[in-house]
Amino acid sequence: MIISLNNFKNIIFDLGGVVLNIDHSLTVSEFEEMGVKEVGKLFAKPKQKQLFDYIDKGAISPADFRNEIRKCADIDAEDYLIDEAWNAMLLDLPNPRLEFLAKIKSRYRTFLLSNTNEIHMNAIHKYLQKDFGIPDLNNYFEKVYLSYKVGMRKPDAEIFKLVLEENNLIASETLFIDDSKEHIEGAKRLGLQTYWLDIEKESILDLGI
Numbered sequence: 001m002i003i004s005l006n007n008f009k010n011i012i013f014d015l016g017g018v019v020l021n022i023d024h025s026l027t028v029s030e031f032e033e034m035g036v037k038e039v040g041k042l043f044a045k046p047k048q049k050q051l052f053d054y055i056d057k058g059a060i061s062p063a064d065f066r067n068e069i070r071k072c073a074d075i076d077a078e079d080y081l082i083d084e085a086w087n088a089m090l091l092d093l094p095n096p097r098l099e100f101l102a103k104i105k106s107r108y109r110t111f112l113l114s115n116t117n118e119i120h121m122n123a124i125h126k127y128l129q130k131d132f133g134i135p136d137l138n139n140y141f142e143k144v145y146l147s148y149k150v151g152m153r154k155p156d157a158e159i160f161k162l163v164l165e166e167n168n169l170i171a172s173e174t175l176f177i178d179d180s181k182e183h184i185e186g187a188k189r190l191g192l193q194t195y196w197l198d199i200e201k202e203s204i205l206d207l208g209i
Contacts, residue, residue, distance in 0.1 A: 008193065010174040011104065012163060015114035017179035017199045019101070019137070020124065021091035030085035036073040055117045058148035062119050087123040098132070100205055101140040112137060112144040113163055113176075115153045115183075121146065143167065154178070155186025164190070177204065 016022040031039045051068050054060045060068075066082045069075075104110055128134050138144055145163055152159035164171060171191035178184055184194045197204065 008108065008173060008175045010109040010111070010167075010169050012111045012113050012174060012176045012187075012192070013101075013141070013204070014178040014180070014183070014197075015112055015116060015137075016090075018177055018197055018204060019097060019112070020093045022089050023091060024089045026088040027085060030088040031073065034073075034077055034081060034085060035075055039073075053153065055119075056115050056147045056153050057151050058118070059151070062117075065117075065119070083119055083123075086119055090120060090123055090127070093128070093131075094203075095132075096205055097203070098140065101137075105140060105142070109167070109169070110141050111163060111167070112141045112146075113154065113159070114145070115147045117148045121148075154180070154183040157186065157190055160187055160190045160192065164192075177207075 013019055028039045051060075051065065051072070055062075055065045062083075063079075066079055069082055069086075070077065101110070125136055128136060136144075143163075143166075145159070147153040147159065150159065150162060152162065154160070160176075163169065164174070172193065174192050175195060176184070176187040176192045177195045177197055178187070179197045179199045181196055184196045187194050195207070197207075
């Protein structure tokens, strides 16, 4: 799909699903192989959903997160096995997307806004160093906002306000691209222009930006 950017001066990108390919089902499969029964139902429970909220906001440490996973899932697994299962959802970042982001940054003010956690980002940084020789994605954006660093997460209004206010962005001049409809709705409530990326059918390279 071609997006007309005549009225946009700024673009906020999501990370997982938009920049980096992900597949949540792989993490489910890995936990099942570790002996966790009914993973989908287990991690949908309010207490466990709160656990993921806490790790994404940096409210608990990776060590506490792993301990809670052991307790909730009733497993006795070493740290590295839990990390491997948790990170299984993280796939690749095609080089053309990095080239695209570099090009876009030269034309617009661009930002990264991601719900993520320390365990995931450590794995992503190792991948970027190994495959691209870069430590992180900071050079591809004016500023990077990671939920566990700022203590907030999408779709809450506060994290969108943070990005807008810290960078003096006008919401109506700012495009937010995400693969989560829930996050898109949160951005709309703040007056941002939005585009829901259907990752089953398209990538950011198809947007014609």
